[in-house]
Amino acid sequence: MGMTILLIGAGHGHLYTVSKTRQMVELGYRVVVINASRYHYYSGMGPGMLGGMYAPDDIRFDIEKMVHRGGGEFIEDSVMKIDPERRVIYTSGGKIMEFDVLSCNTGSVIQDTIPVDSNNTVYPVKPLVNLYHARSRLEQAKKGLSLHVVVAGGGAAGVEIAANVYGRARTLPIDARVSIVTSGTLLEGFPQKASRKARKWLSKHGIEVHEQTRVAGINDKNVSLAGGRDIPMDICIMATGIVPPEIFSRSGMKTGPDGGLDVNEYLQAQNYPNIFGTGDGIYFSSHPLSKAGVYAVRQGPLLYSNIMAYCRGESLEAFVPQKKYLLIMNLAGYGIAVRGKLVLGGRTWFRIKDSIDRKYIKRFT
């Protein structure tokens, strides 16, 4: 058996490499993929799944099946620590595994800054499958029930989620009130026109927006605000800031300010050329990137070709991030498209998004 290529995490950034498992195996490499779940959910369609536009099967990839079909090994487990010197990883399930080449695509987690004391009313947006659990919760609510759903966070994800909770609830025999609570302004960092369009849509559909309002804590019954006021709620969806998981700092590897694996322009970890990284979990030190799936998706083919080039001792290609990218938010079938300063809105934009997203799913399934 040749070198072992070990992939940790199978998200947007690794999907392309996972789809090349057969090619790698045919070249004599042992390919092992460790992912916390058998499935990878495509985030672009996550809010639509919450809103009832898509079933889980429409938006997810069966990673285990993809890996096995290519002749690789799949392990459903979480990697807790990497020993880059000994070239070994440790999993929470107790596995210890050696590698020659490692690639990390561990995504991001909700920032741990709001104390949460709840068993079954709070749904963080990561992992994405939580959006399906939140939808099921709405669908299982008793006929005629009044529910208050609070979305913590007013970024793109928070806006899409609030809109799609409304979208799902309006088709159910329940009376759902939806609110967004955000510490900054709605869609902060986006052009003002995008915020205006979102506010207009949310207000038209009765969704309350509390801006400049910081959440201090969440329990089973309330979202507690800084300043002492409580907002009673039945379901809270957390779409507050995301950060890379702690695995890299725990492993003593060089990280950026948010704990992401510090990588060079070839997506290689500083000091460890046999360790690669992609997606939300990295700190691209030459040009820090926002946490957007489009970067992870674009890094995919280059990451694969760099892993192969490294294995063969060939030269690697630098990742050059695009300056602007198109983001289309799905507000229950209404699209807000943003590219740089350009902002457009309308149902056509949702249809365009839907068509792009479906093509992406089809490409890998």
Ligand SMILES: Cc1cc2nc3c(=O)[nH]c(=O)nc-3n(C[C@H](O)[C@H](O)[C@H](O)COP(=O)(O)OP(=O)(O)OC[C@H]3O[C@@H](n4cnc5c(N)ncnc54)[C@H](O)[C@@H]3O)c2cc1C
């Ligand atoms: C609701 C929502 C909507 C979004 N919409 C968009 C959009 O329209 N466009 C856009 O560009 N971005 C969007 N984003 C952002 C996008 O989700 C992220 O940027 C993207 O998921 C990052 O991809 P990734 O490959 O880094 O990680 P992910 O796709 O999140 O995959 C990481 C994988 O690694 C696994 N994993 C993590 N840690 C470990 C471990 N230690 N061991 C094993 N496995 C592990 C996880 O289970 C997961 O399967 C959205 C985000 C949210 C929350």
